Amino acid sequence: MDWKELGIVEKVQQAMATSGYGAVIAMGPDNFQYLTGAHLPFLYSHQDRFAGVIWVKDAEPAIFCPSEWTGTIHEWSWIKKIFSYSEMKRADTVAEVVDLVVHLLTGVIKSTKGTEIGIDMARVPYRFCKVLEAVHAGIKPVGCDDFFKTLRTVKTTGEVELLEEAAYRTDHGIEGALHHVLVAGSRYEKGLAEIIRIHCLERHLDFVGYHSVSQAASGEHARKFWPLAPKFGVGWGKRLAPGEMVRVEMRASLNGYWSDAARMMIMGEPTPDQAEAYDDLVALRELAMKHIKPDVACNQVFEAVKRRAEERGLELISGLGIGHGVGVTPHEPPYLIEGDTTALVPGMVLVIDPIIYGPQREIMRSKDTILVTQEGCKILGWYKDWREPHIASGAYPSGG
Amino acid sequence: MRDKRQRIDANIHQAMVSQGCDAVVTVGSDNFTYMTGVCLPFATHFPDRMAFGIRTKERQDWIFCPRDWEEAIQDQGWRERILPYSEMGDLPHGSAIESLARALEDLDLQKGSIGIDHSRVSFHLMDQLTRRLPQVNWTTFDDFFRALRLEKTPQEIELIETASKHSELGIVGALNHMEGSMDEFGYTLSEFSERIRVHAFEAGASGVGHVATLQGVECQQWYAPPQGKFRPDHLVRMELTTHFSGYWSNAARMAFMGQPTQREKESYLKNLYLKQAAEEMFKPEIHCDEIFGQVKRTAEKEKIDFWEDGGVGHGVGVSEREAPYLNPADRTILKPGMVLVLAIYSYGPDRQLICSKDTYEILPTGFRLLSWYRNWDRLYAVIGFRAAH
Secondary structure (H helix, E strand, O other), X not given: OOOHHHOHHHHHHHHHHHOOOOEEEEOOHHHXXXXXXXXXXXXXXXXXXXXXXXXXXXXXXXXXXXXXXXXXXXXXXXXXXXXXXXXXXXXXXXXXXXXHHHXXXXXXXXXXXXXXXXXXXXXXXXXXXXXXXXXXXXXXXXXXXXXXXXXXXXXXXXXXXXXXXXXXXXXXXXXXXXXXXXXXXXXXXXXXXXXXXXXXHHOOOOOOOOOOEEEEEEHHHHHOOOOOOOOOOOOOOOEOOOOOEEEEEEEEEEOOEEEEEEEEEEOOOOOHHHHHHHHHHHHXXXXXXHHOOXXXXXXXXXXXXXXXXXXXXXXXXXXXXXXXXXXXXXXXXXXXXXXXXOEXXXXXXXXEOOOEEOOOOOEEOOOEEEEEOOXXXXXXOOOOOOOOOXXXXXXXXXXX | OHHHHHHHHHHHHHHHHHHOOOEXXXXXXXXXXXXXXXOOOOHHHOOOOOOEEEEEOOOOEEEEEEHHHHHHXXXXXXXXXXXXXXXXXXXXXXXXXXXXXXXXXXOOOOOOEEEEOOOOOEHHHHHHHHHHOOOOEEEEOHHHHHHHHHEOOHHHHHHHHHHHHHHHHHHHHHHHOOOOOOOOOOOEHHHHHHHHHHHHHHHOOOEEEEEEEEEHHHHHOOOOOOOOEOOOOOEEEEEEEEEEOOEEEEEEEEEEEOOOOHHHHHHHHHHHHHHHHHHOOOOOXXXXXXXXXXXXXXXXXXXXXXXXXXXXXXXXOOOOOXXXXXXXXXXXXXXXXEEEEEOOEEEOXXXXXXOOOEEEEEEOOEEEEOXXXXXXXXXXXXXXXXXXX
16 A cells, blocks of 8 residues: 555644644654554664654655665655754764754754744653753744644544554464464464464565564463573473463564464364353453443443453453554554543544453463444454454364 | 673763763664663654663663553563553654653652763654753763673673574575576565575564565665566565564675576676775774775776675674674774674676675674584576585
8 A cells, every 4th residue: 555545744734734733753764654554563672862853844754864874765665855864974874864853954044033933741751851952042843743642543444444454464473373373283482473473474464573473372371471581482381281271472564564463273172161261352352342442442442341350350450551552653542541531532443452361371461453433433454253262173174 | 581691781871971861862763772681662663652761870770661561561671661642642752752741750860961872863853842940951872882782792692693693594494495486486585585585584583674575677676675586597585684682694695597697607607805904803902994995806807896885794793784893984994793694796697786684794704604504605506406504
């Protein structure tokens, strides 16, 4: 899908027209990707370098970046007005970037005095703002994080299509990999984590390093979120054993839009305790979905699920909420937590993720990606009906 | 864990004392790993989630983190305090800030002088902390972290060397699988990239970061997502960063699909020539900018077309690219214990970017190569049999 087809450009232009900002600056890698369409996974990890977007009202947006990245960004972004800064001139790169930003702003805005310039303060380093203040007293940026949050939480039709496709391919990739597990077979956690990834890549999800991650945790390892730290997403050399619960996870992206998936597999027919625990998890997911509809606040959804868990004597794992948004990052606002009063709006895409314990204190999660609609919500991307876990059988269902 | 990190701990403490700080707070994931020795799961990639490290001058260590990172921290040998904060009560930053503020009050530091990495902490977070604890004197600790991280301890070098080996094995291991199918390579660049990742993990890497396999027009760029299939008679550049227990490697290697012609061989050798020019300067007391100057002069003298935009190298440690930087703006003096990645990009016959990165430890007498698993003196030719490996 062409980035212009995503409808981001028009959406940002409209938002700019009605906002009080004369210009906005985005420097967070997530906001950068949202505005430019360039999915550059390394942006998060080069912490001494800066790429950003300056979007002036009624003017063409511009990108600033290190000169080394210019060609790459030109190729992958729909914004073609790119200004690079040199890392060769001054040891203090921040000063160099600030000079470029000031130059770009003052070149477009007739008078920066009195013009409200928004910047994503929750992302931009403190030092950058202090240098900006020192270099150009006339520019007093204000935080515009809510501006970006509002834009990003409600997806365009094109974004929803991408997120649905990412969710579907990931679900298909997971289920495809689980089909290769036999109860009495020789699968190890590590091998399962790998074939999940490979099945997802076979379904043409993006190949990226960093936090594109698969995981398989079985039995007692499933009691931990990250059972092999610091080998995150590598998997253990432990063989899956009959009767165990196995948690499989995969985060992947499609054209820079993310899936965030976790599912449960049981190695053989579930015991009554396992079946009951899984049913409890399904009930909490379904309850969350029942409450998700326009104008309901995120915290109300959380409270409803929390109440039900308490009534059923279930221990919701504390401190993590029961879901979150997904988009150009796998974990973003709005958050289904006590403290988020964001009202749900059609077009929001959420990952529902109540987390409870299984009979052996396994961490159980089965994430559903959903779209908030006018009437309520709908599941995006189920490859199979996850009201039942995947049950590993004694023989391959269809040829292995 | 602590016994292996004594020198780092002592250095941080000394820096705190010299700065008059009562405590140091780390927000950047790189500085966090440096100070605590703990590597977090994808921390930089979750911009709304964060972990903080606190160290007081009395050597009390605390970590604050989201609930689901707590065990991962313990499992890496952390025996000091961990305070998982709830992400339920307020939007993520609010919960984290409140937890941190309360801890600083518990430590009786609400009027203290506290160093923090201003180049990593967001303006919003710093602003909230300042409002919440108005009497704290927050001072920048960026320069200290930069200076401390430049010179690695033997344990840090060992981890970087191990990570470098994993990257090498990842690339070479994946290349080995190319050999069986000369007429039709068959592999997509995406699958090949995945094979690099898998081989790095098989070798023992604890995580993979940047992965790129570039061919044709894409090879003219610094980065492009892997696309299409391998084609005969093309140069390919493979880039990979991996980490091992929080310490990174940063690798790039070149291969040719088939038997390279003289022009590809020459292009590759020219790149190596520039590397040799830089290596000659790898010794204590040389300034980083002088290394860049040496490479540039050599390129001009030998009429080698080299891409200088990103400099010719950088440090590596708790991040994949860090100070010092081998460019004209960095006057850092080389010292024993520094670890540098030589990343010289020169142009191939069709404007491909050629780069064969290596990692070096600076010794009192020169340097030591940390990254070779095989000999890269010649352009790797994918020519259909495996005995050459």
